[in-house]
Amino acid sequence: MSVVLLLVTWAVFLLVTLLVDFRHHRAADAARRAVCFVARASSAQLPADLLFHAGHTWVRVHRDNLVSIGATDFASNFAGELATIALPREFRLLHQGEPAWTLVSAKGRRLEQVMPIDGKVLAVNRELIREPNLVQRHPYDSGWILRVRPRDIHRSVLQLLSVAADRLWIEGISARVTALAGPSIGKLLDDANWATAFGDSLNDVDWDTLRHELFPTDAVLGKAC
Numbered sequence: 001m002s003v004v005l006l007l008v009t010w011a012v013f014l015l016v017t018l019l020v021d022f023r024h025h026r027a028a029d030a031a032r033r034a035v036c037f038v039a040r041a042s043s044a045q046l047p048a049d050l051l052f053h054a055g056h057t058w059v060r061v062h063r064d065n066l067v068s069i070g071a072t073d074f075a076s077n078f079a080g081e082l083a084t085i086a087l088p089r090e091f092r093l094l095h096q097g098e099p100a101w102t103l104v105s106a107k108g109r110r111l112e113q114v115m116p117i118d119g120k121v122l123a124v125n126r127e128l129i130r131e132p133n134l135v136q137r138h139p140y141d142s143g144w145i146l147r148v149r150p151r152d153i154h155r156s157v158l159q160l161l162s163v164a165a166d167r168l169w170i171e172g173i174s175a176r177v178t179a180l181a182g183p184s185i186g187k188l189l190d191d192a193n194w195a196t197a198f199g200d201s202l203n204d205v206d207w208d209t210l211r212h213e214l215f216p217t218d219a220v221l222g223k224a225c
Helices: 002-043 073-079 153-159 163-181 204-214
Strands: 050-053 057-061 067-071 082-086 099-105 110-114 119-124 146-150
Touching: 050 163, 057 153, 067 099, 073 099, 073 110, 073 204, 163 204
Parallel strands: none
Antiparallel strands: 050 057, 057 067, 067 146, 082 099, 099 110, 119 146
């Protein structure tokens, strides 16, 4: 009888151990899948050579040390259906955190964005005068806004985010927008793509609240990620 009891006890112990190991492996696998999902969502469809500023602008440094600058897909679609873009004068020196351009929607909403780096404006994208929605359809290539000769680019980039860090930050912003606007606004972020001109779905009060919260005129980050 004692032998049978011992065998039953050992069998129960073995079964519990296997069950615990199975649950542990499932949890670990789920965690790995979650990390992989975040990594994909953080970098999907974004060129790896971009850097991002807290004012929702991007920077691309070219081989000739000139820089292209534009609005992120979040900023351009938050602005709503675009009617025009107020561009700065060429050859003007702009400093990081200073107003650079303004996205103006068909509703008359104005979204002012700040300069992500110090530099002299060498050219503005004149295609945007004819097709302002290029910044929504192709924000990171043909929808560029300024070409700039940077001033102390090494110091300026210390205030910028990498692609992966920006995507994780943007996921938090998506949650903030949804929490404020409620489920009626629908899904904002799908496979790292923002719903086109989603800002038009926000009422004036919510849109203005988010504009002040997410687009401060002196937006800077303390340190690059």
